[in-house]
Amino acid sequence: MHRTLLLILMLSATMLAASCQTGGPEQTTAQAEAPSDPAPASASPGKGNWPQADSTLAGIPVFSTFEEIAPVFQQDNDTTYVINFWATWCKPCVKELPYFEALHEAYEGQAVKVVLISLDFPRQLRSALLPFLEKRQLKPEVLVLLDGKYNDWIDRVDPQWSGAIPATLMYNSATGQRRFIGQAVDSVEELQTALEAVAATE
Amino acid sequence: MRHLIFLSALALCLALTSCGEVPAEEQAEATTATEPEKTEETAEAKTVAQKADGVAVGEKAPGFELKNVDGEMYSLDNIKDANGEQPKGYIVIFTCNTCPYAVASEQRIIDLHNKYAAQGFPVVAIQPNDPAAQPGDSFEQMQERAKEMDYPFLYLFDEGQKVYPEYGATRTPEVFLLDMDxxxxxHGAIDDSVRDPEAVEEKFLEKAIESLQKGEAPAPAVTKAVGCSIKTV
Known part of the structure; x- marks a missing residue:
């Protein structure tokens, strides 16, 4: 038996059980759901607030630890968050960026927030990331996460994530829906379909 | 506990149903061209299928017959350790020329082989990227890199990308440590700092090898690290 799979199944099973108890309408799609964030809901006093980085580089927030950026994954409101992990040297990541830009544009003024978290190496921020951002003028918010102790935080983003980039997480606390996409997306429509499902109350 | 198993089984049925809709070759990630009308369910199922089809800790590793940079074919049945003996284990690492995380790990992989091959644990590196998607990972470029860095270990080419999906590998570098059987x-990372060798605090893989040498089960048996998605067209 695949131990990781079993763990995931147990978590989804828990979710199934939870939705059965409450008669939640989401149970029909529960097999496609990511397990809910394993982090304790009330552990972080800053929960609900958008995190402030301890430093910035040309106006880009730079987070040195996952702990500091964690509130991005715990926003307790009715906005749908679309969070993409990328890096300038990652070809499939750069290839799919226009879809995230298009999504951002399509939902401007609505309760949707697209966040692009760069995992560029510390020594490449000035030499690669800043010139890239200067050239591309990305509209969605760009954050930098430098925490290289990946094993400590990959599962906190989503237990389904193997660690390969690109990877995208969508969640909405008000609907209780999540989607984890562990590979590159091929169109803005693919993102839109996922987003609509996450934003939908039923 | 029984309740839990029942629920797991229920979830399993659901998961299998969705897996069944996805052909094995759809697992390939990154640059795979998929029709735009694919729904998010398909995307999710791909991820599930990837997990379900991989090899888990405790399971027998899939066999293979792959070409080494020296032109010879190698399988788990004809690989020897540094003493020409039947290995006590195999350090299978999916890695490549081009991924910055793989490049950052290169010296560590060389050191691992130099340290452990004589103790019965040779490194078996497998390059899973399709050169059509990543030209820097062609067989010729692999040969060049191996020569340049004087790789002491096998550097095999997963031609046709048949082997990595059987292991369920998704990124480079990604390790599967096998025992003599x-x-x-x-399964997982070499250590806790793939990007920066200077910042390593825990050598997960070395600890796992030492556990096997003592006849113990490695703990942790599974770790994760950020890596480059395996490239396909």
Whole structure:
């Protein structure tokens, strides 16, 4: 038996059980759901607030630890968050960026927030990331996460994530829906379909 | 507990149903061209299928017959350790020329082989990227890199990308530590700092090898690290 799979199944099973108890309408799609964030809901006093980085580089927030950026994954409101992990040297990541830009544009003024978290190496921020951002003028918010102790935080983003980039997480606390996409997306429509499902109350 | 198993089984049925809709070749990630009308369910199922089809810790590793940079074919049945003996285990690492995380790990992979091949644990590196998607990972470029860095270990080419999906590998670098019976005993990262060798605090893989040498089960048996998605067209 695949131990990781079993763990995931147990978590989804828990979710199934939870939705059965409450008669939640989401149970029909529960097999496609990511397990809910394993982090304790009330552990972080800053929960609900958008995190402030301890430093910035040309106006880009730079987070040195996952702990500091964690509130991005715990926003307790009715906005749908679309969070993409990328890096300038990652070809499939750069290839799919226009879809995230298009999504951002399509939902401007609505309760949707697209966040692009760069995992560029510390020594490449000035030499690669800043010139890239200067050239591309990305509209969605760009954050930098430098925490290289990946094993400590990959599962906190989503237990389904193997660690390969690109990877995208969508969640909405008000609907209780999540989607984890562990590979590159091929169109803005693919993102839109996922987003609509996450934003939908039923 | 029984309740839990029942629920797991229920979830399993659901998961299998969705897996069944996805052909094996759809697991390939990154640059795979998929029709735009694919729904998010398909995307999710791909991820599930990837997990379900991989090899788990405790399971026998899939066999293979792959070409080494020296032109010879190698399988788990003809690989020897540094003493020409039947290995006590195999350090299978999916890695490549081009991924910055793989490049950052290169010296560590060389050191691992130099340290452990004589103790019965040779490194078996497998390059899973399709050169059509990543020209820097062609067989010729692999040969060049191996020569340049004087790789002491096998550097095999997963031509046709048949092997990595059977292991369920998704990124480079990604390690599967097998015991002498070719059972996977550890899966994941070399250590806790793939990007920066200077910042390593825990050597997960070395600890796992030492556990096997003592006849113990590695703990942790599974770790994760950020890596480059395996490239396909």
């Amino acid at each position: 070719k059972v996977v005993r550890y």
